[in-house]
Amino acid sequence: MSTCNYCNKTFTSKYILKTHLERNKKCINARGLEITSQFICKSCDHVSMKRSDFQIHLSNCMKYAIDLEKETYEKKIVEKDIHITKLEQDHRDKLSEKNEYIAKLEANIAKLEAKLEKFENAVVTNMAATTHALEVKSAKASQAPTTNNTTLNTNITVNNVLNLSQEHVKKVLSERLNYNVVYAGQAGLATFVFDNILKDSTGKLIYRCVDASRQMFEFIDENGDTVRDMKAEKLTQSLLKGDVIKLGLEAAAVGWNTENEKLNTERVGVFGPKVNEYADLNRNNTVFRAKVSSLTT
Ligand SMILES: [Zn+2]
Ligand SMILES: [Zn+2]
Numbered sequence: 001m002s003t004c005n006y007c008n009k010t011f012t013s014k015y016i017l018k019t020h021l022e023r024n025k026k027c028i029n030a031r032g033l034e035i036t037s038q039f040i041c042k043s044c045d046h047v048s049m050k051r052s053d054f055q056i057h058l059s060n061c062m063k064y065a066i067d068l069e070k071e072t073y074e075k076k077i078v079e080k081d082i083h084i085t086k087l088e089q090d091h092r093d094k095l096s097e098k099n100e101y102i103a104k105l106e107a108n109i110a111k112l113e114a115k116l117e118k119f120e121n122a123v124v125t126n127m128a129a130t131t132h133a134l135e136v137k138s139a140k141a142s143q144a145p146t147t148n149n150t151t152l153n154t155n156i157t158v159n160n161v162l163n164l165s166q167e168h169v170k171k172v173l174s175e176r177l178n179y180n181v182v183y184a185g186q187a188g189l190a191t192f193v194f195d196n197i198l199k200d201s202t203g204k205l206i207y208r209c210v211d212a213s214r215q216m217f218e219f220i221d222e223n224g225d226t227v228r229d230m231k232a233e234k235l236t237q238s239l240l241k242g243d244v245i246k247l248g249l250e251a252a253a254v255g256w257n258t259e260n261e262k263l264n265t266e267r268v269g270v271f272g273p274k275v276n277e278y279a280d281l282n283r284n285n286t287v288f289r290a291k292v293s294s295l296t297t
Contacts, residue, residue, distance in 0.1 A: 007031040010078065023047050026068045043067045047270040113212075120187050127184040130270060131255070138263045162198070162206045162232065169242030172196050177254030182248045183267075185274035186281060189248070190291030193239065198296065206236065209293040217296065232289035245279050252278075 002009045002017040006027040021027055025045035029037055037047050038138040040052035043063035048054035058064050163169075182194045198207040207219040207229075217229040229235055252275045257263040281288060 005097050015223070030162040051110070062221055078233045093204050113294065115213070122292060124188055124191060127271070127274065128180050129186065131180055131183055131267075132265060134263060134270075136261050138258070160200060160206045161224070163222070164197075164238035165222075166238070166241045169238050169244075170195065170247075172248045173239070173242050173244055177244075177251045179251045182278050183255065183271040184275055185277040186285065186287035188274070189239075189244070189278060190288050190295065192236070193235070194292065195294045198292075205296060207292075207296055209297040212293050212297050215289050215293055217292070232285060232292055232296040235292070236285045236288065240282055245281060248278055 001010050001012065002014050002015060004020055004027060006021075007024070007030075009020070011020060021031070023046050025035060025040050025047050028047065035047055037049055038235075039048035039051060039057075040046070041048075041054075041057055041061055041064055043066070044061055046061065047058055048057050176196055177192065181188045184191070198205060200206050207217060210216055210218045215231045217232055217235070219227055219229065221227045227234065251272070255271070256267045258264055277287060
């Protein structure tokens with residue numbers, strides 16, 4: 001075994017050590033000699049005297065081969081990174097495009113909802129106006145039933161609690177419901193409930209739509225618990241238990257049971273479909289809950 005005094009590498013023979021001392025850049029430098037050759041292997045510091053020898057060295061040098069491989073991989077990784085960055089940017093661009101589109105759609109929906117609410121309010125107002133006009137037109141205007149505007153002394157409202165008890169709901173309905181409400185269909189009922197059941201004594205709203213798109217509502221029950229009301233199902237059920245349909249049909253009947261046959265027929269023709277929609281509440285509360293949603297959002 002022969003050891004190089006300059007780099008401590010060992011070699012199997014003196015001949016190979018001699019070649020090492022003549023051919024290794026670091027050890028040539030360590031010996032204080034100058035290298036004139038420009039053919040130096042960067043991977044293993046081997047110095048060749050001729051270009052052809054250098055070429056042969058490169059094709060045999062394991063370290064050079066490994067370095068070459070490494071370099072190729074690193075290049076590929078850099079390319080991949082650039083590609084990934086581009087993809088990410090693309091995704092971000094697409095995402096912000098989508099978000100912009102969604103924002104536009106939402107703005108459109110809000111506009112349409114506002115329009116719909118105006119339209120619904122116009123319908124309700126129109127219903128009341130039409131009833132009134134028919135009454136005025138009637139020769140027996142003096143006999144037309146008066147609408148019930150008495151104020152109720154209710155005990156709904158302690159600490160924002162919504163009272164949906166059968167007793168309370170029935171009391172409000174039987175004391176305040178009139179045919180103008182029923183003639184405006186489920187939207188009319190929604191406005192009535194909004195005014196007479198869903199507010200506390202100070203006029204504060206105690207039943208709110210918390211998710212208009214899913215028609216989800218919330219209120220505080222008598223135990224102080226916050227209760228979710230999907231599709232206003234609990235509210236609708238409390239109205240049904242309070243005899244909302246029976247009392248509504250009775251109120252509607254008051255509207256067309258005047259002594260003037262012509263007026264009665266006219267009213268049935270104009271308001272019949274709305275009264276049917278009202279009386280359909282036990283099977284389909286879509287119009288009712290949509291109106292409650294727009295009033296309590
Ligand atoms: Zn050496
Ligand atoms: Zn080499």
